[in-house]
Structures are given as structure tokens and as C-alpha cells.
Amino acid sequence: MSAELPRAGFVEQIMGLPVSVHVRGEGARGPDVAAAVERVFADLREVDALFSTYKPDSEVSRINAGTLAPADAGPLLHEVFALSVIARERTGGLFDVNLPGAGGRTYDPSGLVKGWAADRAARHLVALSDHDFCLNAGGDVVMGCGRADAEPWRAGIEDPREGGTLLGVLERRDGAVATSGTAARGAHLVDPRDGSHPHALLSVTVVGPSLTWADVLATAAFVRGEDAVEWLRGQVGYEALVVHADGRVSRTPSLLVHELAGVPAS
Amino acid sequence: MRRIVTAFATTVTAIVLLFSYHTSTGGSGTTTAAVVRPVTPAAATGVATTSAAATYTGGVAQTQWGPVQVAVTVAGGRITAADAVQVPTGNSRDDEINAVAVPILNQEVVAAQSARIDTVSGATVTSDGYLASLQSALDQAHL
Numbered sequence A: 001m002s003a004e005l006p007r008a009g010f011v012e013q014i015m016g017l018p019v020s021v022h023v024r025g026e027g028a029r030g031p032d033v034a035a036a037v038e039r040v041f042a043d044l045r046e047v048d049a050l051f052s053t054y055k056p057d058s059e060v061s062r063i064n065a066g067t068l069a070p071a072d073a074g075p076l077l078h079e080v081f082a083l084s085v086i087a088r089e090r091t092g093g094l095f096d097v098n099l100p101g102a103g104g105r106t107y108d109p110s111g112l113v114k115g116w117a118a119d120r121a122a123r124h125l126v127a128l129s130d131h132d133f134c135l136n137a138g139g140d141v142v143m144g145c146g147r148a149d150a151e152p153w154r155a156g157i158e159d160p161r162e163g164g165t166l167l168g169v170l171e172r173r174d175g176a177v178a179t180s181g182t183a184a185r186g187a188h189l190v191d192p193r194d195g196s197h198p199h200a201l202l203s204v205t206v207v208g209p210s211l212t213w214a215d216v217l218a219t220a221a222f223v224r225g226e227d228a229v230e231w232l233r234g235q236v237g238y239e240a241l242v243v244h245a246d247g248r249v250s251r252t253p254s255l256l257v258h259e260l261a262g263v264p265a266s
Numbered sequence B: 001m002r003r004i005v006t007a008f009a010t011t012v013t014a015i016v017l018l019f020s021y022h023t024s025t026g027g028s029g030t031t032t033a034a035v036v037r038p039v040t041p042a043a044a045t046g047v048a049t050t051s052a053a054a055t056y057t058g059g060v061a062q063t064q065w066g067p068v069q070v071a072v073t074v075a076g077g078r079i080t081a082a083d084a085v086q087v088p089t090g091n092s093r094d095d096e097i098n099a100v101a102v103p104i105l106n107q108e109v110v111a112a113q114s115a116r117i118d119t120v121s122g123a124t125v126t127s128d129g130y131l132a133s134l135q136s137a138l139d140q141a142h143l
Helices: A031-051 A059-065 A075-090 A110-121 A211-224 A228-232 B002-020 B092-114 B134-142
Strands: A007-014 A017-024 A098-101 A104-107 A132-137 A140-145 A153-158 A166-172 A175-181 A201-208 A239-244 A249-251 B053-057 B061-063 B066-075 B078-086 B119-121
Touching: A007 A031, A007 B134, A017 A031, A017 B134, A031 A059, A031 A075, A031 A110, A059 A075, A059 A104, A075 A110, A075 A211, A110 A132, A110 A140, A110 A175, A110 A211, A132 A153, A132 B119, A140 A153, A140 A211, A140 B119, A153 A175, A166 A175, A166 A201, A166 A239, A175 A211, A175 B119, A201 A211, A201 A228, A211 A228, A211 A239, A228 A239, B119 B134
Parallel strands: A153 B119
Antiparallel strands: A007 A017, A017 A132, A098 A104, A132 A140, A140 A175, A153 A166, A175 A201, A201 A239, A239 A249, B053 B066, B061 B066, B066 B078
């Protein structure tokens, strides 16, 4: 046990989301860790300034207003443009940043940017050798362990059927966990193909190596609906836990979910 | 096992009640972003035993409902107690709600710790809902 291992938590509200960083290791409460965490937050604030659809001077808002040509946007926008195309192809159109709206289609990469930005910002924590980190951006998590003998992080999966309860616990030393659903903000997910609000599922949790893709796949699977688990089986390296609208819980065969007491679910 | 789950459900309901009760002091629809920063241990309440207990007081989070501040006691790497040291007040109705909700916040943090959860994945948690969330309790424990 590493009960005495120093640990520190940091929280800031960015992009309208609570962003938490937890660090374990001898220097968790030291200046190097504090500086790395500040770089994480600065990174996310920079992304927010570029991508926010709520800020009229963001590059995304200016593209939608027609005052900025996509080709003239900065390198981070171009990176997201490329990812957006890959995401649409990879999900067969279930994930698309061009959403149907009243006056034609709107470019809204928010659904991609949160996971991508957290993944990207986590590089400052990966760089901390001999420390473990866990970054949670509004319910999407990216983890890493820089200590060879580190215990895994334990990520509780929120139960959308009953607020504040957990479905179970995932133990991981690295990688990502993303959950898409309607629990926190009402029906905010849109089927990009026709603008409807999917309702077959309550939540989809996807676990895998990259938060960018875990997040995209969770959103796409939520739009996919009833056969989300079967669809996700085709995504190599990713596992999923799905709660259906009628309360059933299904998951991909290899996903190991621990009950709260630490006993593996059957 | 089941009792832990039930405890979560009850506590979250009560905490939501606490923070969603819109008081006359609550201002209009504008949201003040809550910024919680790590602080150093305020006071070590533990005496010289094998697992020294220490009380950590988190930073004051300015919310649209008023200031919120939580203190947690950690012993042997585990949270043994949590208390809201500052909660929104403004009228007698607030005080009545707080009298019920504050001890329940305490239970929630301790229950989360007994389940040994480090973090929570869920459908997008917004800043508005954060203070009522289990993640908030986990963060407070390590600030």
C-alpha cells in the first residue's frame, strides 16, 4: 500500500466544466507538479479561447459568422479539422461536427474538442516522471502512472438511472474513460444525420487508450442506440459499458468492472 | 455494498437541495465560476500517533448561491470526516436546509472514501452541478 504517498488535487472551472487533476508521488505537493498542473490549465484555457461557441471572438465563432476563412485559422483548428474528418469516417457518420441547425449546418466541434483538449493537456502530466496523474474534465478521464509499482487509479462509473450512485469501478494504470449521455444536461446529444435526439440509451461509457477516441466513440455509440455494444465491438482496443433506457446494462465481453467493494462483477 | 449506494443517493439528493435552493441573495442568472485552489493544511489536529490525522480546509469556492468551503480530516491516507465550514446563508430557510444537508455531506465524502474511488466518469458534469457532485467531494479530499 502507498497510503502515505503524497497526493494533491487541483480544480479549476474551464470551458464551463470542472477540471480536476490529481497527482500521486513524492513531489505531489511540490513546485514542479504545481507548475505542470498550471500548464495543463493554461493549455485548456487557450483551447477554450479558440474553440468556444459562446465567445464571439473565438476562431470557431468567427468561422460560423463568416468572418474567418477556415484556411486562415490557426494550427490547432487545423488539427481539429483533420480529426473531425477522421471521426466522421471512423463512425460512419454517427459523429459529425457539422450539425444540422435552423439556418443550415453549423460547425460545432465541441463534442470532439473536450476529449482532445484533455488528452493534449495531459502531456504536461506525462512529462512528470515518478508521478501518477488522473485528469477529469467534466466526467471524462485520462490517467497515467509514471511509477513502476503504482496502484491503478479507480474510476467510478456514474449510474444514469439514479443520480449520484455508481455502476461500478474501473481499475486502470493508464488510458481513458469517457461517458456520453443525457444525465447532466438534458437531451444535449444530437444525431448529426437528422438533428433528432437519440433516446434508446441513458449512457455509454467507453474505455481505451485515447480520450479523444473514447469520447468520440461514446458519443457515436449513444447516437447508434440499441446495438451500441455490438457496434463498439468493431473498435479495436476499446471496451464499453452501456445503460439502456429500460434500465438494462450491457458491456463488451472483455471489460472488467469492479463492484464498489472491489469484487469483480461476474 | 447496497448501503453505500443508498447513502450516495440520499446524500446527493440532499446536497442538490442545498445548492439549488435559490435564495434572495442568489443574484440573477449570472453564474460566478467556482475556482478552488489547493491550500496547505490549515491545522494538524492529530496528536503524535502512528497514523497522524490532519485537517485540511479547502479554498472558498464562490458559487452563485454564495461561498462554500469544506474541511476534511485525513488519517492513514483515508478521509475520516468532512464538514462544510462555510455554506450559503441568507435567511432562516437556508439555515434549516443547511442543518440537514451539512451532516449528509460529511457522510457522502466518507462513503466515497470507503469505496476507494479516485475519480468519477459520467455524462458531462457542468460547473453548476459540480459542488453537488461526488467528484467535488473527492477533489476536496485532496486539495
